[in-house]
Amino acid sequence: MALVRVQDLTKNFGGICAVDHCSFEIKEKMIYGLIGPNGSGKTTVFNLITGLYKEDGGDIFFKGERINRLKTHQRVRMGLGRTFQLVRIFQGLKVINNLLVPPPRKGEKETETRKRALNLLKFVNLMRLKDEYARNLSFGQQRLLELAIVLMQNPDLVLMDEPTSGVNPAIIQEIINHIKQLRDGGKTFIIVEHNIPAIMEICDRIIVLDHGTKIAEGTGNEIAADKKVIEAYLGGGAPIK
């Protein structure tokens, strides 16, 4: 069974159709790339899946349950986590306290939550900065912190919006390694990304959107050779590398 099933999803902003009868499925324990030219509706799809936008049509299923009517926090509690295109962390709080904001697991003691937070900080190599204010972290470190906050929620599915954007190559590699490790640990990812080499490196499958609709899906090599994709990106020029 698919972890996520998006069916005929549609979203209009005034006269602009941002997502147009878009359908796709996400299987468990895999990393999916969601790519497409600017304005193809990738972030809008994320906002629809997470409930930040209300869809104009279509259905979203998560773990087999239709979640259209659920609010964002309810979807999050079902196991859906996300990061944002522009990093969103609690800037005025210390790093460790950023991780203590998400509601704890049912029955979890405060000391256990704190221990889990510290382990996650170790995982993303931010332990030495745990008492620093989040706003003082570099952009790349803030990205890592955002990932750690999402992981505190223990999600089954993580949606990451341009996780490598504005980040130096060393941290990009760090983020990629974390994602792979987490996938191997059983988590599922959907990643919106313009960094094609990074997408090619980590994604098991790639879904390509153009004008709000899915135009292709496949492995990295299949996508790179797909004529529709090449046309959408380059207007029919050189192949994607």
Place this chain on the structure above:
Amino acid sequence: MGEMDEAGSGSRVKLLRSQRIYLPLLCLIGLLVAPVLAAGNPFLMHVLIMSLFYAFLGTAWNIVGGYVGLVSLGHAAYFGLGAYISTLAFLNFGVTPWLGILLAAVGATFFGFAIGVPSIRFWGGGAFFCVVSIAFAETLRLVFLGLKIGGGSAGTLLPIVPSFVNFEFESKLPYYFIILGFLVVELLVLQRISVSKMGHYLVAIREDEVKAEAVGIDTRKYKLLAIGLSAFFTAIGGVFYAQYVLYFDPYTVFGLNLSIFIVLVATVGGRGTILGPVLGSFIITPISLYSNVILGGSTFQGLSQVVYGVLLILIVLTVPAGLMALVTKALGSVTPSEKDFHKGEN
């Protein structure tokens, strides 16, 4: 070196803990002794009572304006409702104001939800909440005037029958201790909330509401709870005012001036801090009252307001984060939003 840091950090935590226990305790002792110093000076006693009273209102506003970051400029609505509900219940049905407090608080909480639900559900709060809060207070003022509720523009006069049951006293001293008691209870409730999960969520919502929702916090629910609690306490303030002054009208209890003064108390003292509104009130309430007395004569009409305004501008410009920030800095403590997460240290 590491050990020295650990030791230093440990003693600092001990110092912070002792400061957090002893400072409020010292303040409380000071407030318990203050009436003795003010004995024989009714005006000074009045200033003290009003300072505690506005500290109480500022603290109530702080729950929603400081902790959640929802700016309400219409808190007079809950205040006025509190004053009217309790007084009308007393005048028409003989309900003691002590019970009236409960009726008023519950009634105002209900109205708080009534204004909060649509403005948060449909518009998410923010600027819209601010505008709706003003509109709500103004509408109530006009309704009470137009329908002549409680005497309309002529106002409501409580009969002077001093007794504990009637919440009326011959001297100011009982009023002083009652409002002090109310304030202490309110501060204790706020302190408990600030170290609870709810407190953490409120701070998270203020920091970044979208992010807070995205980590699984039911932001609407917690914003509404904050509005309800704030309205609850503000209405209690309204009942106290009615019983203390024994006369009020819709202009006074629903007026924008009152709403703004409540916001000023919290802002000058320090939004989102537990003791900020108390500090703010004990600074600006005496300034306001004394400037009126000293400069409020007919020779320089309006000069008191000019002096008061200039002083406020100076305070806000010099310490935009509120006077509490100066105190916390002087004590080397953590910032307000941070301390909410340090349960053991708060």
